[in-house]
Amino acid sequence: MKDNRLGQWLLHNGPATGEAMAERIADGQTSTVDLTVFNRARLPDYQ
Numbered sequence: 361m362k363d364n365r366l367g368q369w370l371l372h373n374g375p376a377t378g379e380a381m382a383e384r385i386a387d388g389q390t391s392t393v394d395l396t397v398f399n400r401a402r403l404p405d406y407q
Contacts, residue, residue: 380393396402 376393380390380395383390383392384395
């Protein structure tokens with residue numbers, strides 16, 4: 361039996377992800393979804 365927990369997450373977040381990507385490509389920024397929490401600059405630099 362296959363564990364499908366991730367598939368449900370993708371199904372529910374898919375529309376918001378698609379909208380954010382479309383806005384980012386078309387306008388260069390997002391107005392609907394705040395993507396600042398995904399910015400790598402907020403993390404410490406591990407080298």
